[in-house]
Amino acid sequence: MVESKSRLQIFNTLTRQKELFEPLNPPHVGMYVCGPTVYGDAHLGHARPAVIFDVIFRYLKFLGYQVRYVRNITDVGHLENDADEGEDKVEQKARLERLEPMEIAQYYSNRYHYNMDQLNVLRPSIEPLASGHIIEQQELVKKILSNGYAYEINGSVYFDVEKYSKNYPYGELSGRKLEEMIAFTRALEGKSEKRSPYDFALWKKAQPTHIMRWPSTWSEGFPGWHLECSAMGNKYLGEKFDIHGGGMDLIFPHHEAEIAQSMAAYGNQPVKYWLHNNMVTINGQKMGKSLGNFITLDEIFSGNHPQLEKAYSPMIIRFFILQAHYRSTLDFSNDALQAAEKALKRLIEAYHQIDKIPSSEASSINIHELRQACFDGMNDDFNSSIVLANLFEAVKMINLTLTGTETLTHDDIELLKLTFNDFLFQILGLADENPSDNSNLVNELMNLLLELRQEARDRKDWATSDRIRERLLKMGIEVKDSKDGPTWKIL
RNA sequence: GGUCUCGUGGCCGAGUGGCUAGGCACAGGUCUGCAAAACCUCGUACAGCGGUUCGAAUCCGCUCGAGACCUCCA
Incomplete structure (x- = not known):
């Protein structure tokens, strides 16, 4: 077999180049991906990383790795901004609807899971809740404090970025320099108990109105946003693990802070390969909560949104996402989705035709080459777009064999079918939504x-x-x- | 202001020094009682201007345009 897993190249945000994938402890692979904050319905922007890292998870497993995939759920809620009057997101919504904060978190977790199931996204190996790891987070804060990279003030604990940057490179991942950042933000700096605007909270004292709170040596409060991923990644994947993923918008400050926390606590880089997916755009602009231009998955699946000309099924969305490379922006439009719908249908229908291909003495098409081209696509930084292009070449070949223009041997027909099963269904995780296995x-x-x-x-x-x-x-x-x-x- | 990314044919979207990805739409054709579908065929595009090179969409510079991050965000 020419199918070589040793040639998998992945683009590492940390080094800004493609690198050969070599796990720290083969055949094991540890992968952590930032999951959702459960205070609202999942939208297209949540679907993209979920689907992409699902494909990565599937492919790594396909290659024979034993993957532990950790994707957290942020249910603790974090400050809207650094101002003292900042209100916890989960709490804010809870007050609005007069529900328990945890009820909100549970409700949206359930809905998130449902949407992900619809998208045929496999459940991760471990899905830890931030609220279930308060102790671990506090332990991490203590460690950073005792190493001298954090300070306590008024019951809150902040990470001392300035001190940290004297001993470690801060801004490596996002390509930032602390001096430049400070120079720009000096004017914006308001009254804050932080020593520097770029310090971030490790533990935050809860305001009286803040419902989600836990006791600690510093105050009744809650952990800082960046902390949970460091604590849980460390707990389930170790001090250093293979892959950490998430949206590009998390590079700074979230992932930068994660690196700093781990370096400050354990003295080494927590992650070997940082992977970041690009944004979904709508009218050329990032689809996001803050801009209010998002379309939820439920709306897309039901067609119930003014911007939608019709409903689009989960598999159409999955296909739409996978037709673009994960590091490119992906522009939402009805035209694009309708094109995806037709394309997917063509692909699936051709697959069903494979069984009808008559076997010949010789093949006029090289199926091994086709299959290898699919592997090459995946090995080149998970280029699902290339894989799909090759599968469409296969579609044409299937049709031409049916008209007798091309021929295939029995073995090649089987290999062709295997290739569809492997890549279309198993790796890309697409599924036939209209199975006619009726009674x-x-x-x-x-x-x-x-x-x-x-x-x-x-x-x-x-x-x-x-x-x-x-x-x-x-x-x-x-x-x-x-x-x-x-x-x-x-x- | 800083850091970074991008600009590909009607639309979406790969590629990235020479061998014209792919999908959708359009058009032509095959099939057909009709309908629908399906299938086949079909486009040398790469923001602009310079430069490097035997050769650039691909490298370099500049210009224009779009976007991301610097605050919660996938």
């Missing part, structure tokens, strides 16, 4: 109806023939006539 009863009834219709057609009774077709269509069953007789499927 025998339905099949029998349909056979009867189509038989009657055929008899009508034979005597050129078009009225009856069309009536059957139209009534079935109203019921949601599409009948199509072809040379080999009628076919039907449930829409």
